[in-house]
Amino acid sequence: xxxxxxxxxxxxxxxxxxxxxxxxxxxxxxxxxxxxxxxxxxxxxxxxxxxxxxxxxxxxxxxxxxxxxxxxxxxxxxxxxxxxxxxxxxxxxxxxxxxxxxxxxxxxxxxxxxxxxxxxxxxxxxxxxxxxxxxxxxxxxxxxxxxxx
Amino acid sequence: xxxxxxxxxxxxxxxxxxxxxxxxxxxxxxxxxxxxxxxxxxxxxxxxxxxxxxxxxxxxxxxxxxxxxxxxxxxxxxxxxxxxxxxxxxxxxxxxxxxxxxxxxxxxxxxxxxxxxxxxxxxxxxxxxxxxxxxxxxxxxxxxxxxxxxxxxxxxxxxxxxxxxxxxxxxxxxxxxxxxxxxxxxxxxxxxxxxxxxxxxxxxxxxxxxxxxxxxxxxxxxxxxxxxxxxxxxxxxxxxxxxxxxxxxxxxxxxxxxxxxxxxxxxxxxxxxxxxxxxxxxxxxxxx
Numbered sequence: 340x341x342x343x344x345x346x347x348x349x350x351x352x353x354x355x356x357x358x359x360x361x362x363x364x365x366x367x368x369x370x371x372x373x374x375x376x377x378x379x380x381x382x383x384x385x386x387x388x389x390x391x392x393x394x395x396x397x398x399x400x401x402x403x404x405x406x407x408x409x410x411x412x413x414x415x416x417x418x419x420x421x422x423x424x425x426x427x428x429x430x431x432x433x434x435x436x437x438x439x440x441x442x443x444x445x446x447x448x449x450x451x452x453x454x455x456x457x458x459x460x461x462x463x464x465x466x467x468x469x470x471x472x473x474x475x476x477x478x479x480x481x482x483x484x485x486x487x488x
Numbered sequence: 489x490x491x492x493x494x495x496x497x498x499x500x501x502x503x504x505x506x507x508x509x510x511x512x513x514x515x516x517x518x519x520x521x522x523x524x525x526x527x528x529x530x531x532x533x534x535x536x537x538x539x540x541x542x543x544x545x546x547x548x549x550x551x552x553x554x555x556x557x558x559x560x561x562x563x564x565x566x567x568x569x570x571x572x573x574x575x576x577x578x579x580x581x582x583x584x585x586x587x588x589x590x591x592x593x594x595x596x597x598x599x600x601x602x603x604x605x606x607x608x609x610x611x612x613x614x615x616x617x618x619x620x621x622x623x624x625x626x627x628x629x630x631x632x633x634x635x636x637x638x639x640x641x642x643x644x645x646x647x648x649x650x651x652x653x654x655x656x657x658x659x660x661x662x663x664x665x666x667x668x669x670x671x672x673x674x675x676x677x678x679x680x681x682x683x684x685x686x687x688x689x690x691x692x693x694x695x696x697x698x699x700x701x702x703x704x705x706x707x708x709x710x711x712x713x714x715x716x717x718x719x720x721x722x723x724x725x726x727x728x729x730x731x732x733x734x735x736x737x738x739x740x741x742x743x744x745x746x747x748x749x750x751x752x753x754x755x756x757x758x759x760x761x762x763x764x765x766x767x768x769x770x771x772x773x774x775x776x
Contacts, residue, residue: 400521447582447616448521448551455523458711468710469667476663482619 375427377470381418384425388417390460400452404443424477437484444487454478498563498570498594505561505574506772520745520776521551522582524711525669526617526660529740529750529773530560533606533630533652533684534575534589539736539752539769541702541718543673544626544658545617546585546610547577548775549745555580562771564754568762570594573771575606585610585628593686595639595760603635604685610656617671623659630654632685643760644726645688646695652679654702669708671716676701682725683759691725698723706738714740732757736769748773 378384392414395401405413422429433439454475461471528545531537536547539562548556556579564571575589587608594601610628617624630652634640637648654677664670678697680689690696700723706716720734738752752769759765 446521446551446553448553451521451523451551472663472667472669476661479619479662482616 373426374470374473375422375425377467378421378425378474379464379466381422381427381429383464383466384421384427385414385418387457387460387464387466388414388421390463391417391456394456394459395453398452398456400449401456404445404449421474425474435484436481440485445485447486450482450486494594494596494599498565498572501572501574501592502561502563505563505572520549521554522549522556522745523618524742524745525708525714527556527558527579527745527775529748529771530558530562530575530577530587530589532562532571532573532589532591533608533632534560534573534577534587535608535610535628535630536577536585536587537673538704538706538716538718539738539750539754539771540720540734541673541675541704542610542628542654542656543671543704544612544615544624544656546579546582546612546626547587548579548585550579550582552582554582556582556775558773558775560771560773562750562769564752564767564769566754566756566759566765566767568596569759569765570596577608583612591684591686600636600639602639602686605633605635606685607631615657615659617658618660618662623657625655625657628654628656632681632689634685634688637688639760640682640686640688643682643687643728644692645682646690646692646725647680648688650680650685650689652677652681654678658704665707671704671706671708671714673704674701675703679723680725683722683731687726687729687731687760689725691727693725693727695725698725712742714742729760730758738769746775748775 395405416433419429420431423431526545527547527549528536528543531540531542535542536545537543547558550556559576561574572592573589577585577587579585589606591604592601608630610626612626615622615624632650634648654675656675658673661670677700680697682688700721702720704718706714708714718736722731722733735755736752738750740748740750742748750771754767754769756765
């Protein structure tokens with residue numbers, strides 16, 4: 340019994356190492372084509388992006404960063420970015436995340452507040468959990484470009 | 489009669505724990521910048537983790553510029569024993585975790601409890617459990633002191649105190665199996681503890697530090713429900729009583745960042761001569 344358990348434990352190790360090397364996007368190749376549909380296409384994305392921006396303006400951790408922003412432009416860029424990432428027919432034409440956030444001190448906490456503004460907005464618009472996770476996994480690599488090191 | 493008294497005392501301890509938790513709750517100013525779920529719960533020795541195994545994440549929702557605190561209590565009952573814990577953890581800037589846990593091990597057949605104090609520290613070395621490609625890796629120590637050494641000593645334990653050192657790596661995949669968020673954890677631990685310290689440290693068989701491995705795998709159904717398994721390897725130092733590896737299957741409900749409830753099924757194998765100890769575990773955690 341103890342031996343079996345040891346074997347079980349060690350079988351976790353290679354799984355862990357393989358999993359560490361695979362990025363979220365290649366765990367599910369091809370899933371992003373219907374992600375756009377699951378997010379409700381451009382209309383659905385527009386709805387939760389609008390709510391997300393409202394959440395950002397209410398949250399004390401983020402509102403100072405966004406109050407001064409050109410909100411119409413922010414809305415357009417976010418919709419285009421999410422739509423493009425989800426495999427939809429949009430192209431994000433804005434600057435890279437690194438350029439946009441250059442020189443702006445953003446903490447991990449503020450980044451998490453951004454994630455929460457998005458997840459709350461998706462919850463409020465009944466976006467399925469699986470679709471939320473796919474979009475979040477596509478956005479997660481931007482953490483390194485946005486948060487000040 | 490004695491058993492009834494014991495059961496009442498056991499229940500009283502848990503209720504006391506819940507009360508302490510509620511008092512802490514009414515305290516204000518809470519750190520809440522980490523994402524829900526990433527504070528984990530407190531394992532029996534007080535470190536952030538699951539029920540039996542520490543994970544690389546730090547307790548509480550403190551982000552890189554905050555302080556955070558968590559308090560917890562747990563209660564479990566096995567065929568011949570019970571285990572109750574109460575403790576707290578403090579998180580500084582999501583870099584350092586300091587924790588304390590009091591484990592009280594009850595023996596159904598005897599009147600005496602075995603109490604163990606565990607002071608813990610965990611440092612996040614590198615990585616972010618959610619956002620970096622590499623896992624979050626932390627180094628932890630747990631300094632354990634037995635208050636009641638008579639029983640451990642009688643089965644051959646050498647010392648009434650000992651230090652565990654563990655290296656832990658945890659990683660979350662937001663879009664994992666079936667598009668659900670998945671967590672994996674692997675630890676290596678150096679320890680002289682018998683039954684995590686309840687039966688003392690070192691023994692007549694050997695008095696060496698043994699290397700053992702631990703792991704956990706969990707899946708989030710959504711941001712509020714997590715289920716998983718944990719496994720903890722253990723080693724023998726005592727010739728009189730054998731010990732086995734520990735296993736648990738858990739479900740955690742996180743209604744929000746301030747509260748979590750964990751229920752688990754535990755399989756602990758032989759303990760102090762009693763075979764195949766299995767039982768249930770419930771734990772409450774408050775974070776602020």
